[in-house]
Amino acid sequence: xxxxxxxxxxxxxxxxxxxxxxxxxxxxxxxxxxxxxxxxxxxxxxxxxxxxxxxxxxxxxxxxxxxxxxxxxxxxxxxxxxxxxxxxxxxxxxxxxxxxxxxxxxxxxxxxxxxxxxxxxxxxxxxxxxxxxxxxxxxxxxxxxxxxxxxxxxxxxxxxxxxxxxxxxxxxxxxxxxxxxxxxxxxxxxxxxxxxxxxxxxxxxxxxxxxxxxxxxxxxxxxxxxxxxxxxxxxxxxxxxxxxxxxxxxxxxxxxxxxxxxxxxxxxxxxxxxxxxxxxxxxxxxxxxxxxxxxxxxxxxxxxxxxxxxxxxxxxxxxxxxxxxxxxxxxxxxxxxxxxxxxxxxxxxxxxx
Amino acid sequence: xxxxxxxxxxxxxxxxxxxxxxxxxxxxxxxxxxxxxxxxxxxxxxxxxxxxxxxxxxxxxxxxxxxxxxxxxxxxxxxxxxxxxxxxxxxxxxxxxxxxxxxxxxxxxxxxxxxxxxxxxxxxxxxxxxxxxxxxxxxxxxxxxxxxxxxxxxxxxxxxxxxxxxxxxxxxxxxxxxxxxxxxxxxxxxxxxxxxxxxxxxxxxxxxxxxxxxxxxxxxxxxxxxxxxxxxxxxxxxxxxxxxxxxxxxxxxxxxxxxxxxxxxxxxxxxxxxxxxxxxxxxxxxxxxxxxxxxxxxxxxxxxxxxxxxxxxxxxxxxxxxxxxxxxxxxxxxxxxxxxxxxxxxxxxxxxxxxxxxxxxxxxxxxxxxxxxxxxxxxxxxxxxxxxxxx
Numbered sequence: 001x002x003x004x005x006x007x008x009x010x011x012x013x014x015x016x017x018x019x020x021x022x023x024x025x026x027x028x029x030x031x032x033x034x035x036x037x038x039x040x041x042x043x044x045x046x047x048x049x050x051x052x053x054x055x056x057x058x059x060x061x062x063x064x065x066x067x068x069x070x071x072x073x074x075x076x077x078x079x080x081x082x083x084x085x086x087x088x089x090x091x092x093x094x095x096x097x098x099x100x101x102x103x104x105x106x107x108x109x110x111x112x113x114x115x116x117x118x119x120x121x122x123x124x125x126x127x128x129x130x131x132x133x134x135x136x137x138x139x140x141x142x143x144x145x146x147x148x149x150x151x152x153x154x155x156x157x158x159x160x161x162x163x164x165x166x167x168x169x170x171x172x173x174x175x176x177x178x179x180x181x182x183x184x185x186x187x188x189x190x191x192x193x194x195x196x197x198x199x200x201x202x203x204x205x206x207x208x209x210x211x212x213x214x215x216x217x218x219x220x221x222x223x224x225x226x227x228x229x230x231x232x233x234x235x236x237x238x239x240x241x242x243x244x245x246x247x248x249x250x251x252x253x254x255x256x257x258x259x260x261x262x263x264x265x266x267x268x269x270x271x272x273x274x275x276x277x278x279x280x281x282x283x284x285x286x287x288x289x290x291x292x293x294x295x296x297x298x299x300x301x302x303x304x305x306x307x308x309x310x311x312x313x314x315x316x317x318x319x320x321x322x323x324x325x326x327x328x329x330x331x332x333x334x335x336x337x338x339x340x341x342x343x344x345x346x347x348x349x350x351x352x353x
Numbered sequence: 354x355x356x357x358x359x360x361x362x363x364x365x366x367x368x369x370x371x372x373x374x375x376x377x378x379x380x381x382x383x384x385x386x387x388x389x390x391x392x393x394x395x396x397x398x399x400x401x402x403x404x405x406x407x408x409x410x411x412x413x414x415x416x417x418x419x420x421x422x423x424x425x426x427x428x429x430x431x432x433x434x435x436x437x438x439x440x441x442x443x444x445x446x447x448x449x450x451x452x453x454x455x456x457x458x459x460x461x462x463x464x465x466x467x468x469x470x471x472x473x474x475x476x477x478x479x480x481x482x483x484x485x486x487x488x489x490x491x492x493x494x495x496x497x498x499x500x501x502x503x504x505x506x507x508x509x510x511x512x513x514x515x516x517x518x519x520x521x522x523x524x525x526x527x528x529x530x531x532x533x534x535x536x537x538x539x540x541x542x543x544x545x546x547x548x549x550x551x552x553x554x555x556x557x558x559x560x561x562x563x564x565x566x567x568x569x570x571x572x573x574x575x576x577x578x579x580x581x582x583x584x585x586x587x588x589x590x591x592x593x594x595x596x597x598x599x600x601x602x603x604x605x606x607x608x609x610x611x612x613x614x615x616x617x618x619x620x621x622x623x624x625x626x627x628x629x630x631x632x633x634x635x636x637x638x639x640x641x642x643x644x645x646x647x648x649x650x651x652x653x654x655x656x657x658x659x660x661x662x663x664x665x666x667x668x669x670x671x672x673x674x675x676x677x678x679x680x681x682x683x684x685x686x687x688x689x690x691x692x693x694x695x696x697x698x699x700x701x702x703x704x705x706x707x708x709x710x711x712x713x714x715x716x717x718x719x720x721x722x723x724x725x726x727x728x729x730x731x732x733x734x735x736x737x738x739x740x741x742x743x744x
Contacts, residue, residue, distance in 0.1 A: 123695075126630065126693070128694075183700035183701060184698045185698055187700075190698060190699070241494075242494075242498040242501070243497070247497075307567070307719055308723065311496055311727060312723055315567050315719055315720045316565065317566065317569055322567040326567070329698060332690070333693070333694045334695070337691065
């Protein structure tokens with residue numbers, strides 16, 4: 001039961017069809033064997049599935065058709081991100097999208113076609129949604145500097161290095177590029193990218209709104225993830241028998257389950273409003289912060305309570321529910337933690353009536 | 354009068370109870386700093402017995418393995434306030450958790466309910482590290498509903514024959530002995546026909562399969578019993594009285610799991626994480642609030658530990674201690690994730706700060722509200738047996 005985050009009737013039907021078409025790549029009820037198989041490997045993604053994703057036209061979904069994109073909006077992008085989140089796909093769909101959004105009309109055709117995976121390297125702190133400086137450009141266009149927490153960097157063919165003043169496209173294998181890779185809890189990885197006089201193609205300054213889109217898409221991925229984790233947990237509550245009855249018959253568990261359903265409903269509602277605000281073109285930063293903070297906290301609550309409902313089996317690796325908790329732990333701080341977004345909301349609210 | 358205790362290097366087996374608390378703290382701190390194996394400091398995962406044995410033996414030689422046991426049985430006989438000091442100093446230094454089932458559960462149980470022969474055989478072997486223990490309680494269909502257990506023990510001549518399966522046996526691959534709850538009267542009411550057995554793991558018919566936990570650590574195991582024959586005197590207490598023994602043992606377990614040890618370690622982790630991020634000032638109020646909650650929990654713990662020291666059997670109210678400890682521990686672990694940002698997504702240690710591993714702390718806090726009786730079951734116990742509500 002995917003959420004359709006669109007209000008207008010025409011749009012609603014379009015998004016519904018898009019979500020339906022996603023089931024081939026990111027089924028809500030698919031088994032998680034391939035997710036498990038790719039865990040802790042390098043590059044950690046399935047290039048065949050990446051080609052399918054591009055063949056579906058998901059890459060550059062928000063770019064105008066003149067730039068080789070699909071010309072759709074945030075409602076469509078968020079819907080797909082939700083399905084990718086629910087399926088726990090390790091492929092960096094949101095990251096690749098962010099690189100394309102940063103590049104806009106400069107986006108190369110081979111990135112849109114999926115042949116060249118370009119990942120953005122923009123962050124220089126453990127938390128935040130703010131572009132950093134600190135990339136030095138020498139004569140001849142060679143760049144030096146550092147970017148941290150680049151998700152799935154070992155899968156990249158190229159990096160889009162982003163600073164406040166410009167973007168640079170670099171080949172992942174170019175001289176002077178080094179990666180310090182750390183395993184992430186969900187079986188993926190994250191890297192520090194170190195640049196030492198790397199040959200780079202300079203592109204125009206980044207559109208900061210691309211980060212808002214990535215934050216909303218991540219909130220949507222967290223929503224899809226928690227919806228599915230909760231559905232799995234409800235099944236368990238209905239089938240696990242202790243004291244001669246399904247444990248879901250116990251009122252203490254029923255009430256906790258209801259509280260999770262409320263959290264999921266709140267997340268869905270806030271996200272729908274945020275997506276709509278984004279698509280109107282208005283300043284969406286405050287509601288983006290609300291959506292991301294709510295989604296991060298709710299996903300952590302739902303997945304850790306899902307583990308609790310499962311009891312000891314929930315604390316094993318063989319139970320799938322733990323995969324959802326571990327992915328939530330990785331997505332919750334990405335594009336700004338709940339704490340970051342609460343602070344940003346406060347600072348954007350100051351002085352308003 | 355006892356000989357003077359050196360605070361710089363306290364003598365092995367010395368009685369530390371007469372020391373003022375501040376001197377006791379200094380003695381413990383100095384001794385840990387001088388004795389603790391550096392390579393075992395702040396391990397990101399629970400150590401297996403083989404890894405932890407160097408520290409186990411160092412504590413054994415010092416006579417500090419069993420702080421809560423009476424001195425006559427080889428313990429330290431510490432008062433609760435000194436017990437807390439010991440916990441604080443060990444957590445602050447990053448001392449690893451031991452394979453402690455023998456120390457926290459089997460020892461106190463045998464002291465209370467064992468025969469002289471069982472005490473004489475087992476207590477010294479726990480204190481020397483010769484026997485590491487594990488627990489055989491839960492079964493696949495008997496978790497929260499523990500009394501539904503189906504593992505059976507049948508008397509044949511002068512032996513008991515055990516068949517069945519146990520699960521969630523922590524460090525089951527490392528242990529030499531297991532204590533087992535088994536059904537000895539299948540016709541009796543659920544709780545009535547259960548007995549309590551001590552079983553060597555190398556008995557023919559015992560097999561162990563390790564289980565990976567959510568933090569990808571093979572911390573626990575399944576244990577299978579296939580016509581496992583043990584002598585008649587392997588039983589603790591009377592036949593069909595095992596449930597009473599088991600409940601007493603759960604009292605010890607809840608006291609141990611209710612100790613502030615885990616919360617102390619987690620709060621220390623959070624403080625170091627804030628410092629590492631240069632945000633100790635930003636989070637001063639958060640840290641202070643959690644510190645006050647932890648100190649309150651220590652007061653709560655002391656009231657229960659005092660009762661044990663006076664020789665009382667803990668009642669169902671000790672469940673409240675365990676509920677509060679796991680809730681506080683998980684609350685601190687949640688805040689660790691809030692503060693950590695992207696550092697909380699790493700599967701291992703923070704590269705430039707290897708004593709920090711926020712994601713693992715968070716995951717390791719998850720089962721505390723599940724094992725030893727889930728918080729839901731503990732609340733049922735308190736509601737029915739303390740408050741007199743319901744059935």
